[in-house]
Amino acid sequence: MAADVRTAPVPTPLTEPYWDAARRGELVLQQCADCARFTHPPAEWCRFCGSERRGFAPVSGVGVVETFSVVHRTFAPGFAGRVPYVIAWVGLDEQPGLRMFGNVLGVPADDVHMGQRVELVFEEIDGFGTVPNFQPAGKERSCGSE
Structure with a gap:
C-alpha cells in the first residue's frame, strides 16, 4: 500500500502569487487596482467592476x-x-x-x-x-x- 502522502497544489500563472506567499507563511488574495475589492479564487478580471488591473495584497x-x-x-x-x-x-x-x-x-x-x-x-x-x-x-x- 502506498504511503498516505498529500498531493501538493499545482500553481498556475494566475495562482502563483497566492501559493508563493503561502510558502512564505503569508496569506495574500487578489485585489482589484480600480475598485480595491478582493476576489478569491483569483480571476482574469474583477468580478465586481470588470477591471483587468489586479494585484495581490495581504489579508x-x-x-x-x-x-x-x-x-x-x-x-x-x-x-x-x-x-x-x-x-x-x-x-x-x-x-x-x-x-x-x-x-x-x-x-x-x-x-x-x-x-x-x-x-x-x-x-x-x-x-x-x-x-x-x-x-x-x-x-x-x-x-x-x-
Missing part, C-alpha cells in the same frame, strides 16, 4: 465559519489518516462576501460550528511548503493536522 485570514462538512471517508491523497476532518467555507473579515475554503485544524470535528471565529494557520506539505488553513480564533498557534 488577515480571520473570519467566521459560514458552512462546513465533516469528512468521514475520503479518497483524497494524504487525507485517509486524518478522518474525520473538517473542510469549511470561511467568510473573511476584510470584506462582505469574501470567502475561502480551508480545513479547520487543532480541534475535534465535533467542536466546529457555523458562526465560529477562526484564524489563519499554515500547514506544511512535504515537497511544497505551507498551505493556508484555519483554527479556532484565540487558540495557541499550531501547525499540522492535530
Whole structure:
C-alpha cells in the first residue's frame, strides 16, 4: 500500500502569487487596482467592476465559519489518516462576501460550528511548503493536522 502522502497544489500563472506567499507563511488574495475589492479564487478580471488591473495584497485570514462538512471517508491523497476532518467555507473579515475554503485544524470535528471565529494557520506539505488553513480564533498557534 502506498504511503498516505498529500498531493501538493499545482500553481498556475494566475495562482502563483497566492501559493508563493503561502510558502512564505503569508496569506495574500487578489485585489482589484480600480475598485480595491478582493476576489478569491483569483480571476482574469474583477468580478465586481470588470477591471483587468489586479494585484495581490495581504489579508488577515480571520473570519467566521459560514458552512462546513465533516469528512468521514475520503479518497483524497494524504487525507485517509486524518478522518474525520473538517473542510469549511470561511467568510473573511476584510470584506462582505469574501470567502475561502480551508480545513479547520487543532480541534475535534465535533467542536466546529457555523458562526465560529477562526484564524489563519499554515500547514506544511512535504515537497511544497505551507498551505493556508484555519483554527479556532484565540487558540495557541499550531501547525499540522492535530
